[in-house]
Amino acid sequence: MNKIIYVLLGALIFVGACQPSKTVESTESVSYVVNDSAKTRIDATLKSLVDSGKIAGVSALIVEKNKEVYFNAFGHADRESNIPMDRNTLTRIFSMTKPVTGVALMTLYEKGAFQLDDSLAKYAPEFANMKVFKGIDASGKLILEPAKRPITIRDITRHTAGFATNPEMPGLGPLLKAADPMNKENTLAEMAKKLASLPLAFHPGEQWAYGPSVDVQAFLVERLSGKPFDQYIKETIFDPLKMSNTRYVVPESDKARFAALYRKGDDGKLSRIPDEDANAFNSKDWPLKPGGFGLTSTVDDYMRFARMLVNEGTFDNATILKPETVKLMATNHLADSVKERMWLPSKGQVGFGIDFAVRLHPPATASENNGVVGEFFWDGAASTLFWVDPVNELTAVLFVQVLPFDGKLHKKFRDAIYGPYSPQDSKAVSLK
Secondary structure: OHHHHHHHHHHHHHHHHHOOOOOOOOOOOOOOOOOHHHHHHHHHHHHHHHHOOOOOEEEEEEEEOOEEEEEEEEEEEEOOOOEEOOOOOEEEOHHHHHHHHHHHHHHHHHOOOOOOOOEHHHOOHHHOOOEEEEEEOOOOOEEEEEOOOOOEHHHHHHOOOOOOOOOOOOOHHHHHHHHOOOOOOOOHHHHHHHHHOOOEOOOOOOOOOOOOHHHHHHHHHHHHHOOOHHHHHHHHHHOOOOOOOOEOOOOHHHHHHEOOOEEEOOOOOEEEOOHHHHOOOOOOOOOOOOOOOOOEEOHHHHHHHHHHHHOOOEEOOEEOOOHHHHHHHOOOOOOOOOOOOOOHHHHOOEEEOOOOEEEOOOOOOOOOOOOOOOOEEEEOOOOOEEEEEOOOOEEEEEEOOEEOOOHHHHHHHHHHHHOOOOHHHHHOOOOO
């Protein structure tokens, strides 16, 4: 009798095991941030920005859980020629070049080429024995003192190196103008030499100040790899990720896809920046290949880069970084002791990692940028934006071409995706 019971139980277990299982991956059980309501909000938001005349054109691409959940474009890439904005439009990404440079540098970190707390001078003696500007004496002579500690590689990845950035600063400004380190005719090595010849504006590690640190990263990539920077990023990042539209120089054959650049005046109206000015950097193969700006890209190309990051370093069978390296880049490296942070607080409740702002806390008020704790992101001077939201496995890329930088566009785009702020959001978990 017992034998019969055991046989029947075994049969039931076998039948149960053969039944199709319901997993969290089933379509019915997966919930998306970008649902139908969000798509409607995003469409309405982007269309209103164009209709109001705040921008000439916009495109936005969002991928969530490895699925494209949103793409749309409104307005014109070239208003005067009636060329619509679309996903093949080439745009200037300005400082969204910086995360690319950071990834390039960290591929060398993974090879053991350096440690983050190594002195920069260990690999670039140009930056040894730096002096810090302290003012001007009664005779007009600069007052300098030795830096309290060397610039580290961590400093150049988080904008705490102390490099001079303000050409109008009394005493230091005229020296910066005369050295002109970011002149397009300089190679990265010449840029670094000129920058290193200048006094620092503050002691390394004491302030966060946006500036040429990422250009120094590009110089370091060149020195450590033995390859020109543009060649290194092409071979190490762009080719493996199939980012064939991302480059410094836009060839003549692609000029028709290159968006016009607009400037919004004090009256709120747009005027086109003359092409000879807007395209000056990207129309010629200049000696300078900056790490901090200069690349052009399409929304799909940059999304491939973003998806590599949300997938912890691997995308489409190409592994660029290890998961632990991506996590290191997306971790806040700014100590609480760094009180002076330029305009970084305008980005929201953030710290700074390796070439990314990192969200540490949810928005405290409705006026702050919306987002999820743990996200990392950056943007560009022409108001472009991307972010990586690991919590929701979401990546977003927003392309516009308007100067000066307009963070209000980003606020509206984020609110459209995540929904309007509620006080409950501010009680969410924070990232220490």
